[in-house]
Amino acid sequence: MRSRKIAAAAAALLMCVSVLSACGDSENSSKAESSAKTGAASQAEGKQDPADEKPPETDEEWEQAMFKRSMVSYGNTELVQNVIKKAQAGEEVTIAYLGGSITEGISAGPDLCYAKLSYEHFAEKFGTGDNVKFCNAGLSGTPSKLGILRLDRDVLSSKPDICFIEFAVNDGNDQDHQNAYESIVQTLLEDGVAPVLLFSVTADDYSAQDYMKQIGEAYDLPMISYCDALRFLFENNRLTWEQFSDDQSHPNVEGHKLVASMVNYYFDTVMDVPSKGEYVMPFEPVFAPRQVHAGMYENDTLIPKSLGSWTEGSQIASFTKGWAHHKDAGNDPLVFEFEDTKFLYMIYHEAKNGDYGKIHVKVSADGEVYNETDIDPISPSGWGNAQVVNIAMKPTPVKYTVEITMAEGDEETFSEVLGFGYTK
Numbered sequence: 001m002r003s004r005k006i007a008a009a010a011a012a013l014l015m016c017v018s019v020l021s022a023c024g025d026s027e028n029s030s031k032a033e034s035s036a037k038t039g040a041a042s043q044a045e046g047k048q049d050p051a052d053e054k055p056p057e058t059d060e061e062w063e064q065a066m067f068k069r070s071m072v073s074y075g076n077t078e079l080v081q082n083v084i085k086k087a088q089a090g091e092e093v094t095i096a097y098l099g100g101s102i103t104e105g106i107s108a109g110p111d112l113c114y115a116k117l118s119y120e121h122f123a124e125k126f127g128t129g130d131n132v133k134f135c136n137a138g139l140s141g142t143p144s145k146l147g148i149l150r151l152d153r154d155v156l157s158s159k160p161d162i163c164f165i166e167f168a169v170n171d172g173n174d175q176d177h178q179n180a181y182e183s184i185v186q187t188l189l190e191d192g193v194a195p196v197l198l199f200s201v202t203a204d205d206y207s208a209q210d211y212m213k214q215i216g217e218a219y220d221l222p223m224i225s226y227c228d229a230l231r232f233l234f235e236n237n238r239l240t241w242e243q244f245s246d247d248q249s250h251p252n253v254e255g256h257k258l259v260a261s262m263v264n265y266y267f268d269t270v271m272d273v274p275s276k277g278e279y280v281m282p283f284e285p286v287f288a289p290r291q292v293h294a295g296m297y298e299n300d301t302l303i304p305k306s307l308g309s310w311t312e313g314s315q316i317a318s319f320t321k322g323w324a325h326h327k328d329a330g331n332d333p334l335v336f337e338f339e340d341t342k343f344l345y346m347i348y349h350e351a352k353n354g355d356y357g358k359i360h361v362k363v364s365a366d367g368e369v370y371n372e373t374d375i376d377p378i379s380p381s382g383w384g385n386a387q388v389v390n391i392a393m394k395p396t397p398v399k400y401t402v403e404i405t406m407a408e409g410d411e412e413t414f415s416e417v418l419g420f421g422y423t424k
Contacts, residue, residue: 040269070262072223078275079194087126096135099166103138107250117260141383149421183291201227308332319418340397345421350387357413
C-alpha cells in the first residue's frame with residue numbers, strides 16, 4: 001500500500017541516523033499503534049504520557065517522541081472528525097493545501113511532496129474509492145499577505161472540507177502578515193472549512209510559528225509543527241539539516257516523506273481524541289484580521305478604464321492574467337476604477353534582477369488624491385515571484401481611481417501588474 005511505503009521511507013530517513021526502524025514484527029507494530037492512540041488522547045487532555053517521563057531509547061520510542069513534538073495541539077477535533085466521517089460514508093471530500101514553495105513541492109515535485117503524500121494517506125485510510133479529492137494551492141515565494149487574496153481563486157473554488165495552511169517560513173512577524181494569516185483562518189472557518197495549521201522552519205532556524213500558534217490556540221485549531229519536531233531531532237543529534245534538505249528551506253524527497261509522516265500521524269490519531277462538541281468561533285480576534293473574505297481581480301474580472309501604454313497578459317505561471325508595460329511603449333497611464341472598496345492592494349511581479357523599471361501608482365479616493373508612490377519591483381533577495389503592496393485603506397467603502405505609469409526615468413523599461421486585491 002502507498003501509505004505504508006511512505007511511512008517506511010520516512011522511517012528509513014531517520015534510521016540512517018539511528019532514530020527509527022522501518023521494519024518490525026506485527027506485535028511491536030500493534031503496540032506502537034496502540035501507544036500512539038493512547039498518547040494522542042492523553043496529549044490532547046493535557047496529561048503526562050509515560051513515554052515522556054524518560055528519554056527515548058528504542059527506535060519506536062524516538063518515532064513516537066518525534067510525532068508528539070510535532071503535534072502542538074489537536075484543537076477541537078469536531079471539525080476534522082466530521083470530515084472523516086463524511087469520507088467514510090462515501091461522500092465527496094476535498095483536502096486542500098495553501099502555502100508557499102514547500103507546499104508547492106519544490107525539491108520533491110508535485111507527486112512526492114508532503115501535500116500529495118498526506119492526501120493519499122487520508123484517501124486510502126478514510127476514502128471509499130475516488131471520493132477524496134486533492135487541491136494543492138502552494139505557490140513559490142508567496143506569503144499569507146498574498147495567500148488571503150488568492151484564497152477564493154485557488155482554494156475555496158474547489159469547495160474544500162479541510163485546508164492545511166503553511167506560511168511559517170514565508171511570513172514575517174509584522175502586523176500585516178499576522179492580520180493576513182488570521183484572515184485566512186477566519187475566512188476558512190466562516191466558509192465551513194476545517195483549517196489545520198502546519199509550521200515549517202529554515203536551515204537558520206527561522207519560523208513565524210510563534211504568532212501562528214497564538215492564533216491556533218485562540219481558535220482551538222489543530223497545529224502540526226515539523227519545526228518543533230526537527231528542533232527536537234537536531235538537539236538530540238538524531239538528524240542533520242543536510243539529511244532533511246538540499247538547500248536552506250525546502251525538504252528534499254526524504255524530508256517531504258518525513259513531514260508527510262507527521263501529518264499522517266495526525267490523521268491516524270485524531271479520531272481517538274474526544275471532540276469538545278460543536279465548534280464555536282472565538283468572539284475576539286487575536287490580531288486584526290481585516291482581510292476576511294478578501295477577493296482578487298485579474299484581467300478576466302477587471303476591465304481598465306484605459307489600457308494606456310500597457311498590454312494584457314503577464315508571464316508568471318500563476319498570474320498570466322495581468323498587465324505588462326514593454327520597453328518603448330510610451331507612458332500613458334493604465335487606469336482602473338474600484339467601486340465601494342475599503343482596502344486595495346496591488347499585486348506585481350517582483351524580480352531578482354533584469355530590465356525592470358519602477359512603477360508609479362497614483363490613487364484617488366472619491367475624486368481626491370489619496371496616495372502617490374513609486375514601487376520598485378527589483379529585489380535581489382526576494383523570491384522572484386508575485387508580491388503584494390497595500391495602496392489604499394479606508395474604514396468605509398469609497399470609490400478608488402488608480403492610475404499606473406512607469407516612474408520618472410524608467411519610462412522605457414519593463415514591468416508587470418499581476419492583479420489587485422480588495423476588501424469590501
